[in-house]
Amino acid sequence: MRRFHVASEGWGSLRANKLRTFFMMAGTIVGIAALTVIMTIGKGTERQVMRRVENFGPRAMMLVAGGGRATGPPDAQVTTLTLADMEAIRDKISGLEIVTPQAWATRTPLTRGSAQTRATLWGVEPEWHAAWDWYVAEGEEITHEDVATMARVCVIGSSVKRDLFGDEDPIGESLYVNKVRVTVTGVLERRGTAGTGGGDFDNRILLPITTAMRRVLNVEHIGAVRMITTDARRMPEQAEAITGLMRRRHRITPPAEDDFRINSPLAVAEVVRGTSRTLSILLMVLAGLSLFVGGVVLMNILLISVAERTAEIGLRRAVGATRGDIFTQFLTESLSVTFLGMVVGSALGAGVSLAVQHLTPLPVILSWEPFAVGIAFAFLVGAFFGVQPARRAARLPPVEALR
């Protein structure tokens, strides 16, 4: 109880000198606000990484046509990736559960009577479904027989169904892909959008790969090879083996740029994190600088205040304050400043996070963690920068302080 009354003496001068208190708090406010924003964006980013990795497949790899960047759809003008490459991977790379080719075309016109739309076209094998863990919600999947016979069938995404068929049952109905008439055998489960900058996953049409390459696109190359590994831990080693194999087959020696790339959950996560990384680093610098500079300002104002309040300290000692009591009072003053700054900074940070969420595509998640970290930092800064002034105040000999 005595402790409490002694400590609460530390608040008095804060209330009496509001402007001074504000200057002591400013650094903590900005620092904690920046920390809060870093953490809300960080948490949002990690949630998005998880979702994107989940979407991509935690055990999946993609060999994609076109080099020079990390992710994105195949480069349309790169025609060097072939079914023979895919066969070579099947033969030479061990530990792969599924290896399946995908032919690809973007914004392919689809028509049915007067209704028309554009969708991403994928030529696939039946293994595509297992490779993407993505199955039909209605009707039938594409079969080995469809591939063998270049059947004029297709499976459509739910957005294509909506755009071309409305509320009608599309199974058994037909539509035109590039003037080639195909019959709908199935409709895919809904997957929704792919998050930041991502397109509509459900705006797609699947054809047997033979039908796609020969009848619709008239090409000899494919866009990508989808692979599922038996053991996620082997992925880096397998990716390296595939890179070596592909460079040999395509006669590429390292200074020259690859004409393919390999996507993995790691690469996907990297891309998602990359968007917020620069901002996070900037904010981290801001937070560190604010907390440090703010702490130094706090310490110096407290030191000045100790000098100005020498007589007060002497008087308190005269009426019974111990050295410890004086130390407690000034440390409480310092901690009160940083805790107050923490509360204001957390609120400011939460506000800025909400603004970021509304004004930018960056993912943001508010939670209690930034608040806990804020409390920890408020304590650290308040204690670290408050100790020296408090110690100086406590060590003043009362006789000299009263002179």
Added chain:
Amino acid sequence: MIELEGIEKTYVSGEVVTRVLQGISFEIEAGEYVAIMGASGTGKSTLMNILGCLDIPTAGHYRLDGTDMVNLDDEALSQLRNRKIGFVFQQFHLLQRTTARKNVLLPLIYAEDYPENAEEMAEAALEMVGLHDRIDYRPNQLSGGQQQRVAIARALITNPAVLLADEPTGNLDRRSGAEVMAIFQQLSAGGRTVILVTHDREVAEHAERVILLDDGQIAEDRRVDQPRDAEQELTNLTVGEEVYE
């Protein structure tokens, strides 16, 4: 109640050795009203700081109520000051931006147990020094005399064994000074031990006993046959004012 035995205080800074107190011995009984008098620089304040347990003598013994304070640590000395001693200073030493009430109850914050009726105790102490209508005033809203009376109320709130006053009238006009001296005489009449430090003979002669310091030693220790009556002086001052007007 107060026993000093060969008290010395020596300051050493570099080559310079200042022997401020050079063997002070005396006793003060409970209920005495003593003035410590002497020219400026003779070591009165130094002695008072030792009497108030704010400072420790270089040599000698000081027993307050039987306990020798020379060997006590900071915590014990602080507790001793809080429980047994009330200070009044020339510069008042009130906390600015703080009401008279809060100033007065400050010593209670450092008491072992904070009394539940601290606020009422502060009000009562202020009433005793005639400031019942200034309870929530801040120092800058009070005259010098009123500020010193707040300081006296603060010194009394813990009901200390000894009241120590160092030049309490030094910053006051005659009238306010007389008011303060009247309060001290009242307290003394009520049985409180009062030690008054002053360079001014007139002020000292309000006490019943005068200890004269000269160059760090006791030059004289005598009873005052006819202590000056502060109450009477106040009345005279008032009469004088009326005539003047």
